[in-house]
Amino acid sequence: MPSEVRAADAGGARDGAPGIRAGSTAxxxxxxxxxxxxxxxxxxxxxxxxxxxxxxxxxxxxxxxxxxxxxxxxxxxxxxxxxxxxxxxxxxxxxxxxxxxxxxxxxxxxxxxxxxxxxxxxxxxxxxxxxxxxxxxxxxxxxxxxxxxxxxxxxxxxxxxxxxxxxxxxxxxxxxxxxxxxxxxxxxxxxxxxxxxxxxxxxxxxxxxxxxxxxxxxxxxxxxxxxxxxxxxxxxxxxxPGNYLFSVTVRGKSTHWASRNLAIRAGGGGDEVGVNAIDKAVYIYNAMRQLEEQWAFTKKHPQFAPGSFIIHPGVLHADIGVAAAPYFPDRARFDYLLSFPPGETSEQIRAEVEAHLNGAAALDPWLRQHPLEFEWIDTWPxxxxxxxxxxxxxxxxxxxxxxxxxxxxxxxxxxxxxxxxxxxxxxxxxxxxxxxxxxxxxxxxxxxxxxxxxxxxxxxxxxxxxxxxxxx
CATH class of the missing domain: 3.40.630.10 (Zn peptidases)
Incomplete structure (x- = not known):
């Protein structure tokens, strides 16, 4: 929606380019x-x-x-x-x-x-x-x-x-x-x-x-x-610091809860039987935690104490569309809020997070075939x-x-x-x-x-x- 500028009648409001001095610079x-x-x-x-x-x-x-x-x-x-x-x-x-x-x-x-x-x-x-x-x-x-x-x-x-x-x-x-x-x-x-x-x-x-x-x-x-x-x-x-609010969704494959042994034990059908999205989300959580620990050394600014820049997991939700424990959840979503130092951009941070998690996912056969889903919601430079x-x-x-x-x-x-x-x-x-x-x-x-x-x-x-x- 285009910006609408309203000038009040009271108080001697002036027309024209308001509040800026010609040639003004910081x-x-x-x-x-x-x-x-x-x-x-x-x-x-x-x-x-x-x-x-x-x-x-x-x-x-x-x-x-x-x-x-x-x-x-x-x-x-x-x-x-x-x-x-x-x-x-x-x-x-x-x-x-x-x-x-x-x-x-x-x-x-x-x-x-x-x-x-x-x-x-x-x-x-x-x-x-x-x-x-x-x-x-x-x-x-x-x-x-x-x-x-x-x-x-x-x-x-x-x-x-x-x-x-x-x-x-x-x-x-x-x-x-x-x-x-x-x-x-x-x-x-x-x-x-x-x-x-x-x-x-x-x-x-x-x-x-x-x-x-x-x-x-x-x-x-x-x-x-x-x-x-x-x-x-x-x-x-x-x-x-800057911040970024984003989510990561992991997909699974739903089945009856009692089939867990067939999905994760030797001799079972493995992923063909079912994939619990929570298990895969824990794998991704650990990869994100690893990145956060790296940031303690790689994200620096002279005015901030070491370790100031964090990747905070605020919400984890997993189910099959309803909260029901007798099923393998087929989706799991983390909502994260991270902080990053002056001198870096939101675009750089987004690319770094996606590259790290996608690299970890590529090592897992299921996640390699079912890519992570990122939603980048809001950022503050x-x-x-x-x-x-x-x-x-x-x-x-x-x-x-x-x-x-x-x-x-x-x-x-x-x-x-x-x-x-x-x-x-x-x-x-x-x-x-x-x-x-x-x-x-x-x-x-x-x-x-x-x-x-x-x-x-x-x-x-x-x-x-x-x-x-x-x-x-």
């Missing part, structure tokens, strides 16, 4: 390191305004959690039940951002799933910045509270679906931008908010990539995905922004300054992310992207998803500093 990775600076008077004023309005950001988060913006393409989800929820959440966010004098635009690649683009226009001549957050959530689970869409508080912890992943990031974006506006700051470059759909199912074509292809490109992107945990607050990441690039260093300095008040140690360099994000799709279009946010990755996608409310103003101060310095 900053060079060889740019000189920005000098370490003390916070300016303006930055301190913005910090004070963030603290003053932190309770408003908590209210925004509460309202966002109340909107069921479950990704309708989540496995096991009734898509009709949640149709339009992502759009409604973005409409709520647009209302709040409108209070900061930002113009709003809409990009709707898939009907009923509208991405929000809000822009604070700069004076011209400066670099632009996108603050990106996905508004969709995973499916609700039964946790300690009856209603996953009602924000519940215990002390300074707010529980609710999407609270940590990643509506707290949206609240921090709003908090940073309203403080910049109230402080009367003048920026040379534009600041965008890209609040997108589809991230939880790797549907970037409907979300972040649709926004970029519609012309809303920037010189850099900061993504406040959850990178905090009680032991490591505000990790700042420039890289993440690796993320990588040069950690020595100017944008990475601006973001790292802002992070280190703002977390110092928490007693958190400075990072000497960015670290790998614990999960994939839409950073990959900015980087795929030559836009450097950094991930750092207030949510706790350890409780993302959990039944009792929660966020520490005190992390929201910290994230907002970091984002505000990045905007003030990058777009100045």
């Amino acid at each position: 900053p060079s990775s060889t740019a000189p390191s920005p000098a370490s600076t003390a916070p300016s008077r303006l930055e301190l004023a913005v910090d004070a305004l963030i603290d003053e309005h932190a309770a408003d950001a908590e209210q925004l988060l509460t309202e966002l959690v109340a909107v069921p913006s479950v990704n309708p393409k989540q496995p096991g989800v009734n898509g009709d039940q949640y149709a339009g929820g992502e759009t409604r959440a973005n409409e709520l966010l647009a209302e709040w951002l409108g209070r900061t004098a930002m113009e709003t635009h809409w990009v709707e690649q898939e009907a009923g799933r509208a991405n929000l683009v809000a822009i604070r226009r700069g004076g011209g001549g400066g670099r632009s910045l996108a603050l990106n957050g996905h508004i969709d959530t995973v499916a609700p689970q039964q946790g300690r509270f009856a209603d996953p869409f009602k924000a519940e508080r215990i002390g300074r912890t707010l529980f609710g679906l999407g609270a940590t992943d990643m509506k707290a990031g949206h609240a921090a974006m709003w908090l940073a931008l309203q403080a910049i506006e109230r402080a009367g700051a003048t920026l040379a470059g534009d600041v965008h908010v890209h609040s997108v759909v589809g991230e939880e199912t790797m549907s970037h074509e409907a979300g972040t990539t649709a926004v970029l292809n519609a012309g809303y490109r920037t010189d850099a992107a900061l993504i406040p995905e959850p990178t905090s945990s009680p032991s490591a607050l505000f990790n700042l990441s420039n890289t993440a 690796p993320a990588y922004t040069d950690p020595q690039s100017e944008f990475a260093r601006v973001a790292l300095e802002a992070r280190n300054e703002t977390v110092a008040a928490l007693g958190v140690e400075s990072l000497a360099a960015p670290v790998p992310a614990g999960a994939q994000s839409d950073a990959s799709f900015y980087e795929a279009q030559g836009i450097p992207a950094i991930v750092c946010g207030p949510g706790d990755l350890l409780v993302a996608h959990a039944a009792d998803e929660a966020v520490n409310l005190d992390m929201i103003p910290v994230a907002a101060k970091m984002m505000a500093r990045v905007a003030l310095r990058w777009c100045a």
Whole structure:
């Protein structure tokens, strides 16, 4: 479906190629390191305004959690039940951002799933910045509270679906931008908010990539995905592994279960009697495990610990079409999710996996005659922004300054992310992207998803500093 771009009447939306400066390019990775600076008077004023309005950001988060913006393409989800929820959440966010004098635009690649683009226009001549957050959530689970869409508080912890992943990031974006506006700051470059759909199912074509292809490109992107945990607050990441979701199906030959001795013992008919697909699947599983063990030595990246890249078997299903033990199952299917390092492509990984398993299958007489069936379902390219690039260093300095008040140690360099994000799709279009946010990755996608409310103003101060310095 061709992309539809809708410009809102309110907020002074402009026609033409939106949000991109002519001749704009990503900053060079060889740019000189920005000098370490003390916070300016303006930055301190913005910090004070963030603290003053932190309770408003908590209210925004509460309202966002109340909107069921479950990704309708989540496995096991009734898509009709949640149709339009992502759009409604973005409409709520647009209302709040409108209070900061930002113009709003809409990009709707898939009907009923509208991405929000809000822009604070700069004076011209400066670099632009996108603050990106996905508004969709995973499916609700039964946790300690009856209603996953009602924000519940215990002390300074707010529980609710999407609270940590990643509506707290949206609240921090709003908090940073309203403080910049109230402080009367003048920026040379534009600041965008890209609040997108589809991230939880790797549907970037409907979300972040649709926004970029519609012309809303920037010189850099900061993504406040959850990178905090009680032991490591505000990790700042420039890289993440790629992943690939795929299945391998093994075919067998069904017969009565009591014929197993004839199928596998000397003197029986062997494959002519029957072939249990589970037996053949175990053979293929072992071959895959062998490949994974090789990867511990062959898949390397200087920012990742040895053995970081894995081939995870998540589902095994075998039967004859119904779950019935008295038969030889004639099909077995593994669903796998693997990770791979920056510098390699999804196409290379696919070819390597197929070559290894087909090589193993060729040694088995049955599998040689009944080839493995692969289904390559979804892939996420690796993320990588040069950690020595100017944008990475601006973001790292802002992070280190703002977390110092928490007693958190400075990072000497960015670290790998614990999960994939839409950073990959900015980087795929030559836009450097950094991930750092207030949510706790350890409780993302959990039944009792929660966020520490005190992390929201910290994230907002970091984002505000990045905007003030990058777009100045």
